[in-house]
Amino acid sequence: MSNQHLVAVVGAGPAGIYGARKLTEAGHRVVLINRDIKPGGLAEYGIFVDKEKMKTGLRKQFKRILADPKVFYLGHVMVGQNQPLSLKDLQDMGFGAVVVTAGAQGTKKLGIEGEEAVGVYHAKDVVYHFNSLPPFAERQFEIGRRVAIIGMGNVMVDIANWLLNLKKIDEVVVVARRGPLEKAYDDSEFEYIDMYLDNADMKQEIERISGSLTAVGQDVAAITQKMVRQGEPLEGRRLTFRYLCSPNKVVANAQGRVAVLEAEENEMVLQDGKTVAKGTGKTRRIEVDCVIYAIGDQVDASLGLPFSRGAFVTNPEKLAGEPNPAVYQPYDPEQKKALDGIFVAGWSRNASVGLVGVAKKDAELGMKVVNEYLANKAGLSAGEMEAKIEGLIGTLKQKGVTVVTKPGVELLEGAEQEAAKARKTWDFKYTSDEKMLEVIAARRAGK
Numbered sequence: 001m002s003n004q005h006l007v008a009v010v011g012a013g014p015a016g017i018y019g020a021r022k023l024t025e026a027g028h029r030v031v032l033i034n035r036d037i038k039p040g041g042l043a044e045y046g047i048f049v050d051k052e053k054m055k056t057g058l059r060k061q062f063k064r065i066l067a068d069p070k071v072f073y074l075g076h077v078m079v080g081q082n083q084p085l086s087l088k089d090l091q092d093m094g095f096g097a098v099v100v101t102a103g104a105q106g107t108k109k110l111g112i113e114g115e116e117a118v119g120v121y122h123a124k125d126v127v128y129h130f131n132s133l134p135p136f137a138e139r140q141f142e143i144g145r146r147v148a149i150i151g152m153g154n155v156m157v158d159i160a161n162w163l164l165n166l167k168k169i170d171e172v173v174v175v176a177r178r179g180p181l182e183k184a185y186d187d188s189e190f191e192y193i194d195m196y197l198d199n200a201d202m203k204q205e206i207e208r209i210s211g212s213l214t215a216v217g218q219d220v221a222a223i224t225q226k227m228v229r230q231g232e233p234l235e236g237r238r239l240t241f242r243y244l245c246s247p248n249k250v251v252a253n254a255q256g257r258v259a260v261l262e263a264e265e266n267e268m269v270l271q272d273g274k275t276v277a278k279g280t281g282k283t284r285r286i287e288v289d290c291v292i293y294a295i296g297d298q299v300d301a302s303l304g305l306p307f308s309r310g311a312f313v314t315n316p317e318k319l320a321g322e323p324n325p326a327v328y329q330p331y332d333p334e335q336k337k338a339l340d341g342i343f344v345a346g347w348s349r350n351a352s353v354g355l356v357g358v359a360k361k362d363a364e365l366g367m368k369v370v371n372e373y374l375a376n377k378a379g380l381s382a383g384e385m386e387a388k389i390e391g392l393i394g395t396l397k398q399k400g401v402t403v404v405t406k407p408g409v410e411l412l413e414g415a416e417q418e419a420a421k422a423r424k425t426w427d428f429k430y431t432s433d434e435k436m437l438e439v440i441a442a443r444r445a446g447k
Contacts, residue, residue: 002378002379002380002381003027003374003375003379004027004028004029004379004380004382004385005028005029005095005096005097005374005377005379005380006028006029006030006031006094006095006096006380006384006385006388006389007023007028007029007030007031007095007096007097007098007099007370007374008030008031008033008090008095008097008098008099009023009030009031009032009033009099009101010033010079010087010090010098010099010100010101010102010303011033011034011035011041011100011101011102011103011346011348012032012033012034012036012039012040012041012073012075013039013040013041013042013043013044013101013102013103013346013347013359014041014042014043014058014346014356014359014360014363015041015101015103015345015346015347015348015359015360015362015363015366016032016034016039016041016099016101016102016346016363017032017039017040017062017065017066018065018359018360018363018364019099019101019345019346019363019364019366019367020032020065020066020068020071021065021068022363022364022367022368022371023099023367023370023371024068024070024071026367026371026374028070028096028371028374029070029071029072029385030070030071030072031072031074031095031389031392032066032071032072032073032074033074033077033079033085034073034074034075034076034077035076035077035078035079035102035105036075036076036133036134037075037076037134037404037408037409037412037433037436037437038075038409038412038413038436039062039066039073039075039409040058040059040062041103042103042347042355042356042359043055043058043059043062043356044058044059044131044133045127045128045131045132045133046127046128046131046355047131047355047356048158048161048162048192049130049131049162049166049427052426052427055427056426058356066406072389072405072406073404073405073406073409074392074393074396074403074404074405075403075404075405075408075409076401076402076403076404076433076437077396077401077403078401079102079303080300080302080303080304081302081303081304082302083302084396084399084400084401085395085396086304087100087303087304087305087342088304089395091341091342093388093391093392093395094380094384094388095341095388096341096374096377096379096380097341097342097343097370097373097374098341098342098343099342099343099344099345099366099367099370100303100305100312100330100342100343100344100345100348101344101345101346101348101363102299102300102303102348103297103346103347103348104296104297104298104299104300104347104348104351104352105297105299105300106297106298106299106300106301106310106351107122107124107125107293107297107298108122108293108295108296108297108298108310109122109293110150110247110293110295112247112248112249112250113248113249113250114249114250114251114252115250115291117250117252117256117257117258118142118252118255118256118257118258119142119143119144119257119258119289119290119291120250120258120290120291120292120293121141121290121291121292121293122292122293123149123151123155123156123159123292123293123294123295124297125139126141126159126162126292127155127158127159129141130162130166131429132429132430132431134431134432134433134436135432135433137429137431137432138431138432141290142257142289142290143163143167143169143289143290144169144257144258144288144289144290145169145170145171145289146169146170146171146173146287146288146289146290147163147169147171147172147173147288147289147290147291147292148172148173148174148175148247148261148286148288148290148291148292149172149173149174149175149292149294150175150176150247150291150292150293150294150295151174151175151176151184151293151294151295151296152174152176152182152183152184152185152241152294153183153184153185153294153296154184154185154186154189154355155294156174156185156294157185157186157189157190157192157193158189159292159294160172160174160193160196160239161192161193164193164196164237164239165192165193168237169237170236170237170238171237171238171239171240172193172196172238172239172240173240173241173242173286173288174239174240174241174242175242175245175247175261175263175286176241176242176243176244176245177244177245177246177266177277178243178244178266178268178275178276178277179209179212179213179218179223179243179244179268179275180206180223180226180227180241180243181218181223181275182275193239194229195233195234196233196234196237196238196239197229197233197239197240198233198238198239198240199228199229199230199231199232199233201238201240201241202227202228202240202241203224203228205240205241205242205243206220206223206224206227206228206243209243209244212244212266212267212268213268215267215268215269216268216269216270216275217270242263242284242286244265244266244267244268244277245263245264245265245266245284245286246263246264246266246277246279247261247262247263247291248262248263248264248283249261249262250262250291251285257289258288258289258290258291259287259288259289260285260286260287260288261285261286261288261291262283262284262285262286263283263284263286264279264280264281264282264283265279265280265282265283265284266278266279266280267280296351296352297347297351297352298310298311298351299311299312299347299348299351305330305339305342305344306330306331306332306333306339308333310351311350311351312330312344312348312349313330313331313332313333314326314327314328314329314330314331314344314349315327315329315330315331315338316331321369321372323365323366323368323369325369325372325373326338327349328343328344328345328349328365328366328369328370329342329343329344329369330342330343330344341373343366343369343370343373344366345362345363345365345366345367346359346362346363346366347359349362349366350362402437404436404437404440408440408444411439411440411443411444412430412436412439412440412443414443415430415439415443416428416429416430
């Protein structure tokens, strides 16, 4: 009896690719199914555009993993409800396990009045735009000259970097529920935008909230020393912060565009040793042309797994094993049972937590659970696996899907590298699926 299995991995970002490696190391064959034409996910379309060393290094790692003949790549394939493939389709085709590593493709909103105005966007959509991911790459974003970013993590820094250094807008206003010490961005990342910080405004802002900082035992003088430098913002562009503010309304102008962000002023209180923002009932108005939510992501419920409060529901039981298998098993709360043969990992399991390294570790732990699950099931012969892969491709073609496999990706990457060289830049991406498919077809025809 064969102990080799055919595993479908949905999503070819870091979790999917590193997870595929762990599955092939156990002797299994992997069909890596990806929404995008090119693999890479967050590493390709989420890391800031000028981080050449990081992106190049990850691309090389991914290329080596995908070169394994036990990994079969299918790009430009949508999976989910009302899509060419569903998770149930994959199970019915005889895959030994289906692993969802599609990231967190859903977007969070605050649910405040007016957030449907022109000029209110989610950070992920903006990041995809400046990283040239179709269809976001060719979408129009009404940015204006003054932008509020809600949230103060590393994604905020990336967007401020794009707005100030590349778009050269007049001002970025960072709006945060709590104070300076509760920031979530890394100081090393902040250096990319530090030169635009309006230090006089920062000093004034810390003075404004000093009473609340003192009330929770924070040292105002030390915070001022840490956050305020000498000098004026570079080239007149400004980066400012509005702390202790919870947005509660977007006010549009007569044209339906963002004009004002209204926020409730907070005070900080200690709860169980942690600082918590508490509304005061007072409001302030921040005049801006655009509002960008950098408040994290949620998973895409349309994939068809049980969903609650922005996440896929996983098994609440504590199961034996290390890691705990339950956290990687989707769970049907109505039937009160785990979904047999389906697993989640990476941001599909825990949205917006960490970056590539965290996704890699989570996928590797998750694949240990999958491999243990498969060890107790009858496997397939090589011929049976080949037949199932051919059957899957045939089904997709019947449904009109233009599937891109590894040779197609290599042709596309070659064309993009030549285009980058001609433009004397380190990186170049085609910005629409249609253009990518056209380039692949032309290269295949020798044109």
